[in-house]
Amino acid sequence: MDDFQSAYQEEEQRLGHALASIDAQLQQLRSIPVYVGDDFTEQTLEASREERRRKLAQSAQEPYFGRLDFEETDKELMPLYIGKLGVSNVDGQQPLVIDWRAPIASLFYSFTGGNSTSYEAPEGLIEGKVSLKRNIVIRQRELERVVDTFSEQADTPVVSDEFLVYRLGENKDNRLRDIVSTIQAEQDQIIRAMKNTALIIQGVAGSGKTTVALHRLAYLLYQYKEQIRAERMVIFAPNMMFIDYISEVLPELGVGDIQQCTFADWAAKVIGLETVPSDGSLGLRRWFDDEARNAGSQAEPIYPGRYKGSIEFKELLDDYLLRIEAECVPQLDFEPWDGKRLSRNEIMEWFEGEYKYYPVARRKERVLARIHRWVEMELKKSPSAAALKERKKKAQQREKAYAKKWPDLDSLQLYRNLFQVKKNADFAVEDLQARIPTAVWKETKDSLKKGNVQEEDLAALLYLYAGANELDSKLTFDHIVIDEAQDFSPFQVAVLDRFVRGHSFTILGDLSQGIHYYKGIREWQEMQSLFAEEETVYYALTRSYRSTMEIIEYANEVLRRGVGTDLLAVPVFRSGDPVHLLHASEENKLALIRQGLTKLLEGQYRTTAILTRTLDDAKILHEALAAEGLSVNLIDGEMTQYAGGISVLPVYLSKGLEFDTVIVTDVDAEHYRPQDAKLLYVGCTRALHELWLLYGDHAPDYVVTEV
Numbered sequence: 001m002d003d004f005q006s007a008y009q010e011e012e013q014r015l016g017h018a019l020a021s022i023d024a025q026l027q028q029l030r031s032i033p034v035y036v037g038d039d040f041t042e043q044t045l046e047a048s049r050e051e052r053r054r055k056l057a058q059s060a061q062e063p064y065f066g067r068l069d070f071e072e073t074d075k076e077l078m079p080l081y082i083g084k085l086g087v088s089n090v091d092g093q094q095p096l097v098i099d100w101r102a103p104i105a106s107l108f109y110s111f112t113g114g115n116s117t118s119y120e121a122p123e124g125l126i127e128g129k130v131s132l133k134r135n136i137v138i139r140q141r142e143l144e145r146v147v148d149t150f151s152e153q154a155d156t157p158v159v160s161d162e163f164l165v166y167r168l169g170e171n172k173d174n175r176l177r178d179i180v181s182t183i184q185a186e187q188d189q190i191i192r193a194m195k196n197t198a199l200i201i202q203g204v205a206g207s208g209k210t211t212v213a214l215h216r217l218a219y220l221l222y223q224y225k226e227q228i229r230a231e232r233m234v235i236f237a238p239n240m241m242f243i244d245y246i247s248e249v250l251p252e253l254g255v256g257d258i259q260q261c262t263f264a265d266w267a268a269k270v271i272g273l274e275t276v277p278s279d280g281s282l283g284l285r286r287w288f289d290d291e292a293r294n295a296g297s298q299a300e301p302i303y304p305g306r307y308k309g310s311i312e313f314k315e316l317l318d319d320y321l322l323r324i325e326a327e328c329v330p331q332l333d334f335e336p337w338d339g340k341r342l343s344r345n346e347i348m349e350w351f352e353g354e355y356k357y358y359p360v361a362r363r364k365e366r367v368l369a370r371i372h373r374w375v376e377m378e379l380k381k382s383p384s385a386a387a388l389k390e391r392k393k394k395a396q397q398r399e400k401a402y403a404k405k406w407p408d409l410d411s412l413q414l415y416r417n418l419f420q421v422k423k424n425a426d427f428a429v430e431d432l433q434a435r436i437p438t439a440v441w442k443e444t445k446d447s448l449k450k451g452n453v454q455e456e457d458l459a460a461l462l463y464l465y466a467g468a469n470e471l472d473s474k475l476t477f478d479h480i481v482i483d484e485a486q487d488f489s490p491f492q493v494a495v496l497d498r499f500v501r502g503h504s505f506t507i508l509g510d511l512s513q514g515i516h517y518y519k520g521i522r523e524w525q526e527m528q529s530l531f532a533e534e535e536t537v538y539y540a541l542t543r544s545y546r547s548t549m550e551i552i553e554y555a556n557e558v559l560r561r562g563v564g565t566d567l568l569a570v571p572v573f574r575s576g577d578p579v580h581l582l583h584a585s586e587e588n589k590l591a592l593i594r595q596g597l598t599k600l601l602e603g604q605y606r607t608t609a610i611l612t613r614t615l616d617d618a619k620i621l622h623e624a625l626a627a628e629g630l631s632v633n634l635i636d637g638e639m640t641q642y643a644g645g646i647s648v649l650p651v652y653l654s655k656g657l658e659f660d661t662v663i664v665t666d667v668d669a670e671h672y673r674p675q676d677a678k679l680l681y682v683g684c685t686r687a688l689h690e691l692w693l694l695y696g697d698h699a700p701d702y703v704v705t706e707v
């Protein structure tokens with residue numbers, strides 16, 4: 001019997017033993033009648049039994065995916081079996097399967113060869129030696145595959161990528177999946193990083209940023225179970241379709257209830273806007289489809305979105321908030337009835353003294369309540385019942401009138417005041433206005449006048465809200481994930497920092513995919529500088545797991561030529577077809593697209609994207625393909641679900657997604673301007689196995705047409 005056969009047999013036996021133990025525990029739990037009564041203690045016990053039943057039933061299908069033989073210094077060698085959920089043996093004394101998030105399981109991911117290794121446990125650093133790292137595929141209780149990625153016995157004992165490459169070669173369906181069995185060391189480091197840190201992650205396309213962020217949430221919930229709750233964690237994602245695309249990973253990891261939304265949806269809810277400002281799809285269209293808007297301009301223009309997302313604007317609002325506080329109390333005494341007076345000085349004393357540490361809207365509320373109490377005390381001193389009645393009536397009217405003299409501290413009203421939308425401003429703002437670029441000021445004022453709030457105004461509105469009001473604990477988070485963070489502004493992150501405890505952020509993105517030039521960041525330093533040095537850690541992920549080597553090398557060349565960046569992806573050694581570079585004309589375009597669809601139509605692949613430059617192009621192509629009898633989905637930015645199969649979409653909406661094959665159409669100078677290299681890079685890097693590029697007569701300089 002060779003080594004492989006004996007390993008397989010050994011694992012088959014061990015699997016039988018593990019399944020028998022899990023089945024026995026499950027049976028025992030199922031034999032306990034389900035409690036349906038009203039006793040609270042019994043209900044709690046029943047809930048925990050139900051949770052165990054659910055977990056054991058899940059483990060009974062695929063109990064583990066890896067084995068690590070670890071010999072702790074001066075202790076016996078222990079084969080550790082690692083799975084998505086931890087399971088003890090029948091008597092509950094020994095671990096049968098170790099949860100992938102447990103400290104010791106980190107060895108499975110961080111071990112990269114060598115004689116000694118260590119891991120961080122709650123009791124300190126544990127040292128020892130690894131003699132075997134084995135990947136085990138179990139599907140529906142059957143052992144399918146055993147691959148040793150490290151063995152001390154091997155001739156060249158190094159950790160190999162064999163299993164990873166096997167996994168990456170699989171076809172994907174229309175959902176992102178968990179990667180617990182193949183998390184790489186550099187990804188593991190991010191997943192297990194300390195909770196109270198603002199992690200900033202620059203990761204090349206396909207480096208697993210989104211996936212890693214989702215695994216990190218599962219890890220944090222496991223590691224800090226006493227301190228955090230799933231409902232108080234949030235993922236900010238670019239659109240609802242993307243949220244649908246990632247929706248299976250967390251349930252696969254046994255995690256539910258984490259909030260997932262766009263920043264605009266969440267912000268509009270907090271501020272109480274009736275409609276969510278149109279983001280993305282409309283804004284993007286205007287920008288990407290309007291060639292004229294950029295033509296010829298060399299210097300960077302002032303983009304209102306960049307300005308309103310800047311720390312400079314935040315600082316202006318800090319000054320504005322100080323002004324609001326200083327000018328909030330009306331310049332008059334309060335007279336509940338003739339002859340009785342509460343001076344403004346006294347009112348100011350309350351406002352500035354006792355209530356000083358409350359946010360201004362709360363202070364206003366407190367002061368008005370105090371005035372009301374003062375009135376009631378004074379009323380008691382009335383000389384007669386008739387006088388009391390008369391005074392009471394007057395006081396009621398005057399209290400109302402006096403309250404109206406106070407400014408409206410609703411954040412939208414404050415913002416409108418800053419842009420002088422109202423005739424009689426509550427606060428003097430001329431000096432502040434002078435600091436806002438005129439074009440931005442005018443555009444914003446016009447838009448607010450029409451009753452419109454734009455997406456780029458949301459950070460400021462939230463900031464005014466958070467500055468003026470006491471934040472309800474229901475509004476604050478235990479952890480915030482920001483995906484595609486290169487399209488976020490520093491101000492957005494700064495304002496989110498007000499809504500999270502301990503700067504607990506996972507901020508991920510890729511500057512090479514920063515296609516929303518009019519609002520995103522240019523350097524990660526713009527985000528890092530928001531935090532003190534000890535509050536933030538920066539990681540760079542450079543290995544790309546999604547695409548074949550051929551695709552990554554091609555996409556890298558686009559970046560090298562078009563952007564001159566050094567943020568290039570390093571491929572995992574997985575080879576596939578050369579990139580299909582085809583000259584296309586209006587006449588043969590559909591025929592070439594059909595060629596690119598072959599494997600999907602034959603059932604070998606499950607997803608193909610045809611990427612156009614604009615939404616209008618996508619609509620036209622969608623119609624043409626549908627007329628040929630193909631079943632094609634048009635993705636237009638308004639969709640909330642991603643169905644897989646053949647999709648036609650503008651390239652800018654493909655961000656974050658991936659497809660077995662990608663066909664990029666219209667790659668010519670008319671559709672791709674010199675500044676669109678990043679956009680093309682995004683398109684190319686969506687492909688897992690095949691990339692087809694249909695270029696026209698005049699391809700931009702950054703497009704290689706021969707390989």
Ligand SMILES: Nc1ncnc2c1ncn2[C@@H]1O[C@H](COP(=O)(O)OP(=O)(O)OP(=O)(O)O)[C@@H](O)[C@H]1O
Pocket residue numbers: 164167168172177178179182183184187203204205206207208209210211212510513545546655656657658685
């Ligand atoms: N360690 C890993 N093992 C197996 N697959 C992995 C691993 N890391 C990432 N992947 C796969 O690589 C692909 C890309 O992952 P993901 O979408 O999370 O990357 P990303 O960095 O967010 O990409 P992009 O910025 O290009 O949208 C996914 O199919 C994911 O399953």
